[in-house]
Every structure is written in C-alpha cells, then in structure tokens.
Amino acid sequence: MASRPIPGLFALFVAIALPVPEAPAQQPVPVGRGSYASAPPPRLMVDPKRNVDLVDEVETRRLYLVRDDGAPVPSNAWYQNLIFQQYGTGLWAMPHKVDATPEGIEIFQATSFSGDGQRAVAEFPLVVSGPSFKPIDSRAKAWTDWTVAFRMFESDARYMDVTLGEGMPAVWCEFTGVRPSIAFGGPHGKGSRSKDAPAFFDLAGKPAALPVTGDALGILHAGRAWGVFAPDGTTFAADAGGVAVGFPARDAFLVICPLPDAASIARFRRTAFAVPRDTRLSWTYDRAAGTLTTTWKIVAEPLKGGGRAVLQGWLPHHWRDNIAPLALDGPVYTTIRGPLKCAAGDTFILRHPFQGILPNLPAPQTGGGFDAGRVAALLKEHFADPSRRLGADTYWGGKDLQRYAQAAFIAAQLKDASAEPIARKLRAELEDWFTWTPGEQDRFFAYYPRRKGLVGFKASYGSEHFTDQHFHYGYFVYAAGLLGPLQPDFAAGFGEMARCVARTYANYDRADARFPFFRTFDLWRGHSFADGNGFPDGNNQESTGEAVNSWAGMILLGEALGDPELTAAGVMGYTFESRAGLEYWFDPHGDVFPAAYPHEACGMIWSNGIVWGTWFTASPAWIYGIQWVPTAPHASFYDRDRAFIRRAYAGAVREQEAFEEREAAKAKKPRKPADIRSLGGELASYHLGFLLHADPAWVVEQIDRLWAEPGDKVAHDPWMANVYYLAHALKGLGRVDWACHGGSPTSTVYVNETTKTRTLVAWNPSAKEQAVPFFEGAKPIGTLRVPPRAIASMPAASR
Known part of the structure; x- marks a missing residue:
C-alpha cells in the first residue's frame, strides 16, 4: 500500500519560464504489439478545488535549470527540491546539509539528533555569501550518478557554482564576479546569525588569529569544526563578525569541509582541491x-x-x-x-x-499436511472468474496483476484446472494496460514529452507526478515476467512494452534518452526515493518491500525475455535495496538508529530522519507490515540473519499491543486484540508472509487454526492462497542456505535444518532446457537440469 500527499559526463542543463506549448495531440506509439499514448490525456485528472489539470501541471511546471536542452530531468532525487523551488533546500549530501537562500548558501554539520531520535539536527550553519551578493534563485546546473552542481544566480556576471556529492564531506564553491564572505548562522539558519563568536586554527590544529594568508583556515563554531580551503595566497580577514575572503588572482574558489575535529584539517587538505565533475x-x-x-x-x-x-x-x-x-x-x-x-x-x-531469487516454489510435499483442494478452492473462487474486474489504477491494479500472476504459477504447479483461465485473465488485463486505444480513460500508459517518463492511468497516490512509480510499476513488471513462460507469445508481443515500463522507474541504459537514468533509485544511498517532487527537507520512502519487489520483477522479466542487461540491472538494485531496507528501516546490527530512538523499526525514512509512522496510519501493525509487502520468495533476504525475523516480529507484536492499550484508554473502550485474526486478510498475509521465511511450520499452524473457525475471513481471504502455498513449500524445503548459490539468477539453495538436507531449486523461463550448476562457495554441489519454462528441484548432499 502507498499513500502520498500530492503536493556519461555531466549533463548540462535555465531557470526561465519557457512558453508553454499547446498539448500535443495523442497518438499511439507502437511498442511490439503493445503501445502507449504519445502525450498525457487532457483533463483526465483535475483538482476540483483549483480547477487545475494535475497532469498538465506536471508537464508545464517551472524547472530551475541553468540550461534546458530537452534531456531527461531527474525526479525522486535527494536534491529534487533544487529543481522545483526558487531556493533549493534540504540538500542532505551526507554527512552535511546545504540550503540555498537569498544571500547564498548555508552549510550545516549535523552533530546531534532530536530528543526522540527521529531527526538529524541541522543548526548553526556556515553561511557562504558575498558583499551585496543577492542571488535571485538556485538553478540545477549538472548532475551525475551521485553528485549535483547548482548555480546561485544573480546575473550572468555574478554567480556562485556549488558542487555536492553524496558521502563526500566537502562543498565546492566556485565564484564568478563575487568576492565571498563567511558568516555564522544561528540555531536554525534561515538568514539568522549566531551570538557565539568563532575561533580559528591552522593546519596543525593550533589556535590562529585573523587575518590569515594561505590556502587553508580552520574554524570552530558552536561545537563544530570546519576546514576552509582556497587558492594559494588567499587572505581571510575579520569582517563584521564573519570572515572576508580575498583571492590573490583569477582563481576564485572555496572548499568547505565539515571536520570530525580540528586535528583532521591537514588530512582533508590532501583531497579537498579535487572537485568531482x-x-x-x-x-x-x-x-x-x-x-x-x-x-x-x-x-x-x-x-x-x-x-x-x-x-x-x-x-x-x-x-x-x-x-x-x-x-x-x-x-x-x-x-x-x-x-x-x-x-x-x-x-x-x-x-x-547474490544467492538468487525465485518467482515462487515447487509444489509442496503432499505428506506434510498440505491441502491442495483448499488452494484450488481459493483459486477458483477468487481468480478463475473471467468477468472479475481488477483495479483500474496503477497501484491497486498492479497489486492485482501480481497476485494473479502468483495464482497462475501456483495453479500450474498443482496442475489445477484453474491454471489456464487465470493465465488468460492475467494476459487480457496486461495486454489492456500495455495497449493504448484513442479515447481510453483507464488501463493505459502515456508519455510525458517534457518530463520524459511513462505514466499509467488511472494514476494514484501522486504517480501522475512520478511519486511511488517503482511501487506501482514493479507489480506490472513482475506479473509480465511470470506470465511470459506461461504464455510465450505474450512475451514475444508485449515483452518490449513491459521492459519500457521497467525503464520508466529504473532506466539502466544511459543511451535511452526517453527516461532519466534510474529515476526512483538513489545509486549511492542504495534505496529508492518515493516522491517525485521532493520536500523542503529532502525526500522519503516508506515501503521497502515494494521497492525490492520492483527489482525482483526486473530480474524475472529479464530472464523471461533473455535480456541479460535487464537482469543485471535488477540484480544490482535488488542487492543494494534489500540491504539498505534492512539497515535503515530495521537496524538489525544496532549501529544505525540513534540511541534515543525507542523503536526497533521505522515506517519511513527521510533524507534527514526516520519516522515511527506511515502516510496512512499510526498502527504498528502497518508500520511493520508495509515493509513486508508483498509476499514472495525473494523476501527471503530478511532471513540472512537467522534471528532477525523472530526478533522483528516479536517487536511488532509488542508495539501493537501497546498501541491498542493506548487507543482503548483514549476511547474508554475494551482493548482490541493484537493477533493475526485482528489484522484482516490482506495485512495478515503480509505478517505471515514475513514469518514464513523463518518459521513456516508456525505459519501453517496459524492458517489451519483460522481456517477451521466458523466464519473465518482471514485464512479464507484470497491474499492467503499464496501464503499458504509458500509456507507449506518452505516447511519441506527449509530456509535459504546463504553459503550456497546457483549459476542462474533464478535459483536458490534451501536447507532443512531438521533433516540437514539441501535442496537445489531453479526456474527456467526459456524455451530450452538449462543445466544449472550449484556451489557452496567455489565447491560444486550439484547440477540441476531444468526443463523449458519450468521450475525444478533436486536434493543435494547434506550440509
């Protein structure tokens, strides 16, 4: 679930209000047998309060750029606010933050956290400006994979260019027509001034007094140490409580570094003068x-x-x-x-x-209590009816598509009569989405010519302005990847359209100028950002599970299409996002969350913080649960640490019980239970779908108990068909053996810790048999021959 407020070399990019062209007429753009609309639909999404076309607003919005040459402009970036606002703020480059202001820039070194541990505190900045320098705006000048440069623009003759890099503890400032000065901001910046006097030190870390001449000056202010580096012969002189900087020649730059301590200034001087281009x-x-x-x-x-x-x-x-x-x-x-x-x-x-992922698992062993008839009943009731309509927006419609793809896969494994009807239904829905016919109002994609992106309609939760696109479209890509082997002519006709949808959120081809490079994914941070507009304090992401799912979908689609570049891009994203999701939303190693933070997980992260909450509820069941969406074998990464899943789930239960106690006290009513039954079918499926990677037998017990209760609406819910199937499959297979891997991205080794037996599993979506080798480290442990368009397994030597 998602809910959001609607609020190479450097690619050189004018903060000018360009004349807005008339909306181009929509034409179908053929992609294989599919198509998309060449332009967004007019008046399809209108804000009734403002009578504004929300789609047109995205395409005509002013962009603050040094030059607009028609190349793709990023969205969902850590610096997104810079492109959309007159003065970009919340530029958390790590470990520091930069805000653009009407006098220049403010550089913050966050040395503490808020009392609740949820926010890095930015205060007492260094202010880089100049006498009578009055920039009218900040303009994005250039961006690369993990840097951005922008211009504080007063006129063509007076400006300051600033370069920031993620993880680079330096701010590079290059001046044209501006003689810079450094001032000392107050507690919250925003043009204020500090009452505390600064102190200065030299390259040896010893106290110094202004004026100083040289290429370096150390500053101590408000408990923070800074290194300022400049051309040889630069003078630093006291001026009205700040520092006036005088350059001796044409070179005009300052490099400002947040220092861990004064003694480190000489160390920083060795690298400060190299500006990343x-x-x-x-x-x-x-x-x-x-x-x-x-x-x-x-x-x-x-x-x-x-x-x-x-x-x-x-x-x-x-x-x-x-x-x-x-x-x-x-x-x-x-x-x-x-x-x-x-x-x-x-x-x-x-x-x-990277130990591989699977789209689903082979049919469970029949001797372990697995009831194939129960699954067949759920499939027939909820998935096999061709008249059932799936969601018409890209989020709920996308979730339905992936559920149907999982249902089709399960039915095929069980050789159930519903397999063909479900696959036909899934195909019809995907082909509808992947084809645009003039006059359509929903279930199609359209291209934004200026902003360079595909958007599915009906859009939802802000996806019309690129918010949450990886969540939504990852479901489409995943479903297409699973359907391809079940219906090979679908992959031949519509595979390219599915690839196009993947590229709109994760364009891995630098030569493809239709889309920005990895629109939603922050390459250095290792996780995606969800918002297409940005906020004054940066950007955010909530659902790590859906983000990881989008990469799993790319791996599956890449293998189904025989596209190794698509597969490799999916592996890259999955490898980093699965690790970042664990590290920064759950802190399993205990060295990420601030000590004052009282919880074991967070519901979302921001550039400068973590949040105990979600966009749509304060319930801990969802704060945890939104990270566990959807249920699939690729979520096994949560079990890399064997103790983590049980520990995390125990924390979720404790938090939910305390939450229900507080809610009951406020309402003066009896406390609601905090058990699986109380969650409802969908949310219960996410909780149990998380637990099954560590304790599938317990999950089976819970589902069986609920199924036997009169009037049960949880175990009988359609969301549970996949959970029940997976839990029984893992009850026999065991858990992922992280010491092993297969020679295919769609293969995994499992180990049953009771019997100590290993099982090799691989999925082959191609038209030819594959021989997949398996290894423990570099040691071969077996080769599995997998028939075309099938999943297969075989036992291996005991561990």
Whole structure:
C-alpha cells in the first residue's frame, strides 16, 4: 500500500519560464504489439478545488535549470527540491546539509539528533555569501550518478557554482564576479546569525588569529569544526563578525569541509582541491560466482595542484557485506544512516553476494499436511472468474496483476484446472494496460514529452507526478515476467512494452534518452526515493518491500525475455535495496538508529530522519507490515540473519499491543486484540508472509487454526492462497542456505535444518532446457537440469 500527499559526463542543463506549448495531440506509439499514448490525456485528472489539470501541471511546471536542452530531468532525487523551488533546500549530501537562500548558501554539520531520535539536527550553519551578493534563485546546473552542481544566480556576471556529492564531506564553491564572505548562522539558519563568536586554527590544529594568508583556515563554531580551503595566497580577514575572503588572482574558489575535529584539517587538505565533475557507477553480475561487482568511478578536476583523489564516504549497506578490498582508513562520521566511513580515491570496487531469487516454489510435499483442494478452492473462487474486474489504477491494479500472476504459477504447479483461465485473465488485463486505444480513460500508459517518463492511468497516490512509480510499476513488471513462460507469445508481443515500463522507474541504459537514468533509485544511498517532487527537507520512502519487489520483477522479466542487461540491472538494485531496507528501516546490527530512538523499526525514512509512522496510519501493525509487502520468495533476504525475523516480529507484536492499550484508554473502550485474526486478510498475509521465511511450520499452524473457525475471513481471504502455498513449500524445503548459490539468477539453495538436507531449486523461463550448476562457495554441489519454462528441484548432499 502507498499513500502520498500530492503536493556519461555531466549533463548540462535555465531557470526561465519557457512558453508553454499547446498539448500535443495523442497518438499511439507502437511498442511490439503493445503501445502507449504519445502525450498525457487532457483533463483526465483535475483538482476540483483549483480547477487545475494535475497532469498538465506536471508537464508545464517551472524547472530551475541553468540550461534546458530537452534531456531527461531527474525526479525522486535527494536534491529534487533544487529543481522545483526558487531556493533549493534540504540538500542532505551526507554527512552535511546545504540550503540555498537569498544571500547564498548555508552549510550545516549535523552533530546531534532530536530528543526522540527521529531527526538529524541541522543548526548553526556556515553561511557562504558575498558583499551585496543577492542571488535571485538556485538553478540545477549538472548532475551525475551521485553528485549535483547548482548555480546561485544573480546575473550572468555574478554567480556562485556549488558542487555536492553524496558521502563526500566537502562543498565546492566556485565564484564568478563575487568576492565571498563567511558568516555564522544561528540555531536554525534561515538568514539568522549566531551570538557565539568563532575561533580559528591552522593546519596543525593550533589556535590562529585573523587575518590569515594561505590556502587553508580552520574554524570552530558552536561545537563544530570546519576546514576552509582556497587558492594559494588567499587572505581571510575579520569582517563584521564573519570572515572576508580575498583571492590573490583569477582563481576564485572555496572548499568547505565539515571536520570530525580540528586535528583532521591537514588530512582533508590532501583531497579537498579535487572537485568531482563526473561520477559513474557500473556493475557486473557474475552468474557462476554468484556475486555483484560494482565499480564507482569519480572524475575530478584539480582546482589546485594535481591531486584527483576525492574523500568518499560509505554507509553500512556498502561495507557490511562487501567482500572486495576497501580501505576505509579515513574519517568516520555519525549520521542518521549509521557510521559513514571514508576512503580517498577516484575508483572504488565493491563486491556483494547474490544467492538468487525465485518467482515462487515447487509444489509442496503432499505428506506434510498440505491441502491442495483448499488452494484450488481459493483459486477458483477468487481468480478463475473471467468477468472479475481488477483495479483500474496503477497501484491497486498492479497489486492485482501480481497476485494473479502468483495464482497462475501456483495453479500450474498443482496442475489445477484453474491454471489456464487465470493465465488468460492475467494476459487480457496486461495486454489492456500495455495497449493504448484513442479515447481510453483507464488501463493505459502515456508519455510525458517534457518530463520524459511513462505514466499509467488511472494514476494514484501522486504517480501522475512520478511519486511511488517503482511501487506501482514493479507489480506490472513482475506479473509480465511470470506470465511470459506461461504464455510465450505474450512475451514475444508485449515483452518490449513491459521492459519500457521497467525503464520508466529504473532506466539502466544511459543511451535511452526517453527516461532519466534510474529515476526512483538513489545509486549511492542504495534505496529508492518515493516522491517525485521532493520536500523542503529532502525526500522519503516508506515501503521497502515494494521497492525490492520492483527489482525482483526486473530480474524475472529479464530472464523471461533473455535480456541479460535487464537482469543485471535488477540484480544490482535488488542487492543494494534489500540491504539498505534492512539497515535503515530495521537496524538489525544496532549501529544505525540513534540511541534515543525507542523503536526497533521505522515506517519511513527521510533524507534527514526516520519516522515511527506511515502516510496512512499510526498502527504498528502497518508500520511493520508495509515493509513486508508483498509476499514472495525473494523476501527471503530478511532471513540472512537467522534471528532477525523472530526478533522483528516479536517487536511488532509488542508495539501493537501497546498501541491498542493506548487507543482503548483514549476511547474508554475494551482493548482490541493484537493477533493475526485482528489484522484482516490482506495485512495478515503480509505478517505471515514475513514469518514464513523463518518459521513456516508456525505459519501453517496459524492458517489451519483460522481456517477451521466458523466464519473465518482471514485464512479464507484470497491474499492467503499464496501464503499458504509458500509456507507449506518452505516447511519441506527449509530456509535459504546463504553459503550456497546457483549459476542462474533464478535459483536458490534451501536447507532443512531438521533433516540437514539441501535442496537445489531453479526456474527456467526459456524455451530450452538449462543445466544449472550449484556451489557452496567455489565447491560444486550439484547440477540441476531444468526443463523449458519450468521450475525444478533436486536434493543435494547434506550440509
């Protein structure tokens, strides 16, 4: 579920109000046998209070750019506010934040957290401005994979260009026609001034007095240490409580670094002068080794000297499971995402294990109490009726598509009579969505020519302005990936349209100018951002489960289409987002959440914080549950730490019981129960779908108990068909054996910890038999021959 308020080299990009062209006439754009509309539909989504066409508003919105050359403009970025607002704020580059203001920029070093542990506190900034410098706005100048540059623009003759990089503890400021000054902001910035006097120090960390001449100045203010670096011979002089900066020649720049302490200033000087002009991530998925290797390349320009190494920080999802050499010998910062560990260089290589995913599992063993008739009844009642209408918006419609795809897969495994009707229904629905016919009002996609993106209609929860698109469209991609092997001519005719939908939220092809590069995914942070507009304090994401699901869908679709690039992009996103989701929403290792935060999970994260809540409810059952959406085998990543699932679920139960106690006290009514029955079918399916990766036998017991109760509406709910099937399958297979992997991205090794037996499982969506090798580390443990368009399993040697 989602609910949101509607509120290469550098690609050089004018904050000018361009004349708005008339809306182009819609024409079908053929994609294989499918199609999309060439332009958004007029007046399909209108805000009745303002009488504003919401779709047209997105396309005609003013963009603050240095140059608009028609190239794709990012959405859902950590710096999104910069593109849409006169003065971009909430630019949390980590470990610092930058706000653009009418006098210049404010640079904040967050050294503490709020009393409830939910927010990094930004206060007492350094203010970089200049005498009589009055920028009229901030304009995005350039962006690369994890940097952004913007211009504080007063006129063509007077401006300041600012470069920020995620995880790079520096702010590079380059001046044209501006003689800079540094002032000391008050508790909350926003143009205020501090009452505390600063102190200064030299490269040895010893006290210094202004004026100072040289290429470096240390500043202590409000408990924060800063390093300011400049051209040789720069003068720093006291001026009205601040610092006036005088450059000796044409070079005019300042590099301002938040320092862990005064003693580290000399260390920072070694890398400060290298300004990143380009950053580029590349990735390689090694099927045989079961690893993802990512190469992080920084192209820097020396502002002084010849050094090109940059100080780059890395978060827990980078270094925790990294198996490649990475010398994290630089400074360490405490951030809202845990320890940010730094290393100097221009190229970094990370390597992470990828043990594979599966679309579903082979049919459960018949001797373990599995009732195939129960599943058949649920399939017939809820999925086999061709007249049943699925959701008409992209969120609920998308969820229905994936549920039907899972139902079709299960029915095929059980050789149930409903298999063909369900697959036909799924196909009809997907083909409807993947084809635009003039005059249609729902179930189609349209292209935004200016903003460069596909949007499905009916849109919902802000998806018309690119909010939540990975949540919504990941379901479409997943469903198409599962349907392809069941209906091969569907993949041949509509596979390219499904690939197009995947690229609108995760365009992995830099040469494809139809879409921005990875629209919703933050490559460095390792997780997606959900909002297409941004907020004054950055961006946010709620449902990690649906984000990970969008990558799983890409892996499945890539394999179904025989597209290794699509598969590899899905593996990259899945590898990072599954780790980031665990680290930053659950803190399983205890080194991420601030000590004052009283919970074991959060419902969403923001650029500067974590939130105990969701967009739609304060119930802990949903705060946890929204992370466990949807139920599928690829969610097994929660079980990498064998103790985590039980620990997390116990926390969810404790929180829900306390919540119900408070709600009952407020309403002066008896407390509602906090058990599986009380959750209802959908939410119960997410809770049990999470637990089945650690204790499938217990999940089966709960479902059986509920099924036997008169009038049960939980176990009999259609959401439970998949949960019941998976729980029984895992009851026999056991849990993922993380020491092993298969030579296919759609393969997994399971180990039954009672019998100590391993089972090799692989899915082959291709038209030819595949021989999939399996390994424990580098040691072969078996080869599984998988028939065409089938899933197969075989036992392996005991562990």
